Amino acid sequence: MTQTAERPLALIGAGKMGGAMLEGWVKRGADPRSIVVVDPKPAPEMSDLLARHGIGHETALSASCKPGILLLAIKPQLMERVLPTLTPSVLPDTLVLSIAAGTTVATLGSAFGDVPIVRVMPNTPAQVGRGMSVAYANDKVVDEQRREVDLLLSAIGMVAWADAEDQMDAVTAVSGSGPAYVFHLVEALAAAGVKAGLPAELARVIARQTVVGAGELLHQSELDAGTLRENVTSPNGTTAAALSVLMAPDGLGALMEKAVAAATRRSRELAG
Numbered sequence: 001m002t003q004t005a006e007r008p009l010a011l012i013g014a015g016k017m018g019g020a021m022l023e024g025w026v027k028r029g030a031d032p033r034s035i036v037v038v039d040p041k042p043a044p045e046m047s048d049l050l051a052r053h054g055i056g057h058e059t060a061l062s063a064s065c066k067p068g069i070l071l072l073a074i075k076p077q078l079m080e081r082v083l084p085t086l087t088p089s090v091l092p093d094t095l096v097l098s099i100a101a102g103t104t105v106a107t108l109g110s111a112f113g114d115v116p117i118v119r120v121m122p123n124t125p126a127q128v129g130r131g132m133s134v135a136y137a138n139d140k141v142v143d144e145q146r147r148e149v150d151l152l153l154s155a156i157g158m159v160a161w162a163d164a165e166d167q168m169d170a171v172t173a174v175s176g177s178g179p180a181y182v183f184h185l186v187e188a189l190a191a192a193g194v195k196a197g198l199p200a201e202l203a204r205v206i207a208r209q210t211v212v213g214a215g216e217l218l219h220q221s222e223l224d225a226g227t228l229r230e231n232v233t234s235p236n237g238t239t240a241a242a243l244s245v246l247m248a249p250d251g252l253g254a255l256m257e258k259a260v261a262a263a264t265r266r267s268r269e270l271a272g
């Protein structure tokens, strides 16, 4: 990270997502003096992390703090109230990053003026360095700042850039919310195992480890998801029997399409 003690990264909101990113950066050896966390009441595990690593914490951003990067990780519904309190700390060269679903560059610009703004949609696997972040920059962001954002986000996973802001709603629905779909798959697989006659604890363990193992295989393999699926599917075997249900016209594909459409719609609504 290129942040310094004089122009730190100020993380506004150290909740589930802001906290996951912070933990990811700390694991990658970020300099604690280059980070300030602003949150009125961090969760106990976040307070522990801050204390353990000597990261500065404030309940509100002090007027004397002039962050190099202002990272907004509060709920979209709070933006209207909180943004005006932050404007005195934003200098013309402050890079504003926002991870809030829905909140547009125009909304951020109307609070902060003509400053470089990057919307980022991360996801919680950032906590373990396996995040997926998609970024969209306004036209005030120069190449050097893009590189800075790339550096920051690639420390906690993969980075891609959207070339149109309206793509951010579907990105939110796919990769921002996506980890929840996978965790729900674990819950559903375990519940189905119980229905099929397994003890609950065994079903929970094997469902979880199956998704962990499949994810790691996907991560390490050069094969695409379809080929990896085919590799499990013996001709006329058990997987083929299950996939005939999941891949039916009203199967998982149709359900996922509806789920992603619902999340995309909600992201648009959050823009207000």
Ligand SMILES: NC(=O)C1=CN([C@@H]2O[C@H](COP(=O)(O)OP(=O)(O)OC[C@H]3O[C@@H](n4cnc5c(N)ncnc54)[C@H](OP(=O)(O)O)[C@@H]3O)[C@@H](O)[C@H]2O)C=CC1
Binding pocket: 012, 013, 014, 015, 016, 017, 018, 019, 038, 039, 040, 041, 042, 043, 073, 074, 075, 076, 078, 082, 099, 100, 101, 121, 122, 123, 124, 176, 177
């Ligand atoms: N969770 C996720 O997987 C993802 C979330 N996001 C986005 O990240 C943002 C945060 O979401 P999430 O982490 O889930 O929500 P959380 O509620 O877990 O985190 C928000 C944090 O901000 C704190 N907070 C409230 N008011 C202020 C304030 N005035 N100044 C500083 N901090 C404040 C909250 O404290 P308190 O709880 O006491 O109110 C909380 O700790 C949202 O905009 C969301 O759209 C984006 C991608 C993925």
Ligand SMILES: O=C(O)[C@@H]1CCC=N1
Binding pocket: 101, 172, 176, 177
């Ligand atoms: O549920 C939400 O609104 C946020 C945005 C993406 C993931 N969590």
